[in-house]
Amino acid sequence: MKRALVLFHSRTGTTATYGEEIAGELIQNGVDARALPLYKASNSELADADTLFIGCWTSGLLFFMQHPEKDFINYLDKISDLSNKKIVLFTTYKILTGSMFRSMSRHLPGTPEISRVRMRSRTGRLSKDDKGRIHILAAL
Numbered sequence: 001m002k003r004a005l006v007l008f009h010s011r012t013g014t015t016a017t018y019g020e021e022i023a024g025e026l027i028q029n030g031v032d033a034r035a036l037p038l039y040k041a042s043n044s045e046l047a048d049a050d051t052l053f054i055g056c057w058t059s060g061l062l063f064f065m066q067h068p069e070k071d072f073i074n075y076l077d078k079i080s081d082l083s084n085k086k087i088v089l090f091t092t093y094k095i096l097t098g099s100m101f102r103s104m105s106r107h108l109p110g111t112p113e114i115s116r117v118r119m120r121s122r123t124g125r126l127s128k129d130d131k132g133r134i135h136i137l138a139a140l
């Protein structure tokens with residue numbers, strides 16, 4: 001991975017913290033990375049990144065029906081085809097992510113390569129396992 005853009009959609013800040021920590025850890029691993037709220041990324045920043053980390057807070061009925069929020073879906077509907085990108089999905093939650101990753105994947109335009117590595121956090125802080133995942137992803 002050379003250049004990564006970490007895009008997050010956050011309501012109360014937890015997913016923003018997680019996105020920023022992910023970008024910080026990528027930088028530590030030698031990747032040119034930047035974290036931004038979804039709508040702040042320019043088309044050229046999107047085009048320049050080989051990998052997009054895309055994250056949203058988990059919205060649902062706590063134990064089922066988890067899905068990304070409308071603003072997140074609207075954003076993905078508007079951006080160009082992501083077919084040549086690698087995507088790593090992340091979310092923050094309180095109890096259960098359930099169908100969240102499946103639902104997020106469905107809204108990605110085009111046919112990007114979606115990593116099997118998925119990242120989730122209750123606190124927005126990176127765990128030791130998260131750091132291990134980022135270390136591996138950064139080397140790819």
Ligand SMILES: Cc1cc2nc3c(=O)[nH]c(=O)nc-3n(C[C@H](O)[C@H](O)[C@H](O)COP(=O)(O)O)c2cc1C
Nearest residue numbers: 010011012013014015057058060062092094095096
């Ligand atoms: C309306 C609403 C629905 C939520 N639904 C779920 C859910 O189904 N499962 C879950 O684990 N957390 C759920 N949460 C908790 C949030 O996903 C969690 O607090 C998240 O970290 C908030 O991220 P943010 O601070 O970036 O907005 C819900 C929160 C809200 C406000």
